[in-house]
Amino acid sequence: MWLAPWFLLGLAGLALPVWLHRFARHTEERQPFASSMFLEPAEIRRSRRHELRYWLLLLLRLALLALIVLAFAGPMWRTTAAPGQGGNTLHVIVMDTSLSMQREGVWERAQRRAMELVGEVRGASRGMLVAADHRLNVLVQPVFASDAGRLRAAVQQLEPGFSRLDYGALVAGSVSWAPGPGETLQLHLVSDMQQSASPLRFADLSLPPGVRLVLEDVGAGDAAGNARVAAAAEDARTPGTLEVRLEGDPAAIDGRTLVVEVNGEVKERRRLSAASANAVEHVVLGQLPVGEHRLTARLEPADVLPADDARYALLRRVEPRVLVIAANVQDDDARYFSAALQALARPRFAVETAQPGALTTRQLGDFAAVVVSDAGLVNDAAAKALGEYVRGGGALMMTLGPRAAQLRQVPVSGAKLAGGAARTASGKPSRVAELEQSHAILREPGAWLRIRFFRHVAVEPPEGARVLMAFENGTPLMLEQELGEGRMLVFASPLDRQWNDLAIHPLFVRFVAEATAWLAGARFDAAAATVGLALDATSLRRGGGQVFDPDGQRTTMLTGDERSLRFVPQMPGFYEVRGGGRSDFIAVNPDPRESLLAPLDEDARARWLALQQPATAAARADGVASGTERLVPIWFWLLLAAVALAFVEPLVANYHLSVRREA
Template identity: 30%
Template sequence: MSFLYPLFLLGALAVAIPIVLHLLRRDVAPDVPFTAVRLLRKSPVDRSRRRRLRDLLLLAARVTALVLLAAAFARPYSPRADAAAAGLRIVAVDRSFSMAAPGRFAAALDLARSAIGEAGFAERIAVIAFDERAEVVALPGGAADARAAVSTLAPGHGATRYAAVIEKATELASGGPATLVVVSDLQRAGWDGEIRAQAPVSLTIDVRNAGMPTVNLAVADLRTDKAGVVVAVRNGSASARQGTVTLAHNGATVGRAPFNAEAESSVDVTVPWKVAASGSISATIEDPDGFPSDNTRHLVLTRAGTPTVMVVQSGEASGFFLLRALDAAGGSFEAKAVTGPEIAGGRAHEISTQAAVILLSTRNLDRAARDAIVGFVRTGGGLFIAAAPEVEPGVIAAMFGWDVAGFTVDPAPRQVSMATTDVRHPLFRPFGGLAANLGQINFHQTWRVRPDQWHVPAQFSDGSPAVLDRSEGAGRVVLFASDVDRRWNDFPLHPAFVPFAVEAVRYLSTRRDATQDILVSRVPTGLVPAPGVQTLPDGRPVAVNVDLRESSTAVLAPAEFAAAVERVAPLAEAPRDAIKAEQTEARQNLWQYGLMLMLVALAAESFAGRP
């Protein structure tokens, strides 16, 4: 018997406590002198021997309980009992989408069952299913558990990555002797872009071919142009292939076009269709002999036309100069001026469709509109706030949970100018050496903003922040500490105003994490790892597609697979023995039995302690 944490055995010294208490409780009757014993009154003799036996049983039960508690914490295990099960066989089954070709996965399962049947007497068997990730579906154990785990496997939509299964098998083996049986169609793409995998020399790798791919058609790309939708079809076969591309918009078929792809080549097919402004499209081909997952590709359609920038204004804060500046951007943006009531209530959802939002007034901005602006920013949108009498610092602070004490309005006019402190900031980078001309702008009213958690790329001549930038969730907020309507400054009359306004909107309209096309292997939590159009937690649609590297029909020979694995020395004896001890103890779980015996001892102590 060995112990994983032997220092806990020192707790067994606590057995001295009940022993000491037992000795102190011993009743020793005092000697009483009598002249004649015959004068004593007769009384029944107490059964002292029975009481002594009960006390000894109580002592033994308490000592046993303490010893078992200390042993349980020390985590006992038996190395000798586990010695017969030292061998380990790991069966790894490829479940990438290329394995869904007709008959291939059934052949892989037969090979996996055969590998399990070849296990030696008392040899432990583990099962791994892998694509981009390697998942242990059966921990080292008996053949019955391994066969049951294999029966539950099915091909998925991921791509093959051999490095993942080598790493997982090395982890399971823990430096000890083991055999890894890899059941795969041996696609060469499984090593593309991978750092060379390392495996200890104690891990024997046995590669078994489930059937090499020879034919496959795939939809490789999907894009729109003036003539319709262009679909790229890739032919991985050794001969030319023909077929038809079917185009669907939001699930309804809108067009078809034939294709003829030469061997080992790609062809662009244009499906005539007037591209819609929104929704999603998918292009599908028929390929009964290939891989089903790459027969369809999806695309989310972006809003047609130029990006829209919402300018929230009021009667006094009209944003006239800002709107003219954005109009001068050559059609890069379409500025849309709205008032608070126009985006109130149920109309607040329009905010989520904007490229950026400019806030010139908070008057008549109801709760729904405020929450929509905050949600827009925190899911990757950009917000520009111009300080002005119509923008209330308390409202801004309450919207985002900022400290309202960090925003104050100048109590009296003052004369200051502006200077850049970070010429590399995206707002001022295009100015280059001309950024010094910003010092010619006259300001006579500003906000004073405490720069905590803000980046300050420009400040006023008295040292207070002029332009502030910060992250808010997945988006950004830029605060200009004066107005843009020529009431607190003459900035709108300065030549730098137009490029400043355009660069600010361009900077904020580049939404982070705004991708509309992701791979199956990179879907966030909450989404199904399968091709299709799905909805992100922030409400944005996203097209989930397969990794096209898996569509290749190029294969490896088993010898090439083995050569791609770098052999390294196993772990040192001490770390390896420690890992093996942890695994042995985890399998045996003898501490649980120790705790159950302790409970039995306490129950016996309670029963024996009854008068």
């Protein structure tokens, strides 16, 4: 077997020394002579004899050239090892580069141990280096011991990151590291052996057959000395007050300082005690202007794991605009909707009431949600504008009233309406019989059962729609639809006292406000992400832009393509997305499980190692129990032989030259 068979073409160069020896010119030597006057002229006859000369020297030169060519072709000698005897080994050195490896002293020990493992790659065995966090990155493909310098250089340059390692994902990825013929795979996991890195199912740690796992523990052995800022968010009950939750070792918090910054300006510096551990600190921020504010809460000075000492969050002071469409802005339905939306304390809606013509003349993208009091008010042009708005990420709530009863289908939604008199049912009041209690806007199922509906528009739910409420006869009362990037609610009865008594119940205000807030939630919620986890940038409601990391370096480009509106943040801090005339921030924090430094106990490690299947069993399953093939590289020995011949050839050449001169 040859690693580089194309080098064998160099054997054609063996013809060169043969040609030189066969056609070498004979140099005539001049000898002094007294006089040629008494010699008769004669015809000079010349002949060239082509014969090989100096056979020993020729053979040496041919052997030298052949050995060099064969060594570069990389010959491998195939042998068979008896069952139970080891062949070559592929040493896969996996270095844990997750955030917890930044703990004081851990990474230095990891690098030293990795260097020792590189030194154990000898003979015909090979070594491979992999960096493992939220992804598996092969830094050095399998190389022989002669190229161990590449492994050492990669280990020296490697640094831990900020994401999380899952041992289950590591084991699943190891399937692709197939050893070569005659090799066994030995996986060296250089890690601090965090307990929180274990998968939910212990069975996910089962290694592929034939893989031998070696746990190289470089951790500190305990979880002491670390504290972190677990959360930082505004108090929902007290606007303007920040809640900061601290977790970790009380001794690591005692005497440290909590620093709170808003947009880079320090708002609070508070001395902490051991009692602050696993507790909540309240910080008064005061009134913040309308807009998006970057909040940082961190502990000073740094502890044994500085990467989790800070927490990043975004505080948005926004007043989402809601457009209410009614036939007359002074009608009851318009006033009911406006009053209900303005009753919500948080978020505080800025409500604007307008007639149907505003749907085609106003920029709907400026509104967090649009409420239409009767679907029959929407003409074709308005339906087109509303459809584009919803599919682009907008939120729409539409009720079906007297005008909608004359339609064949609901605008934008596409839901079909029942024909003839079945559109409006009168007589005995209908009540809600089925209700999706798990939905965020239906928190009071008992209150809905008391609402009387005298009339409603019978609607057939389209494909993909979700029925949230239905009457006794199964007719839907409320539908939820996802259209493109937006959402839509269809309510089959208007806010008219001749149709129902919803408006006189306390439930009405909460329902309208919470439904609108839920619909438009993604349009005013601050964007947040976790290091190492993909972020769907469609939540930013933008067509694209350039993404800059917390250091101000451009990391990726988001285009309008839905598939490209995803990226994976690599470090904590505030990412910025610029484009389209605006700038959006994303608060990125490390995975909280990386701060849990408790190591795997001995029992868990023993159970993990017990899951691996011995190599002999794997070989038996493959039907090769009679012996294991191994490939032994012999290029090194050929090169040594070539070096030896390179010293012998000048000696033989000098010998022939001296004999020729004496002759």
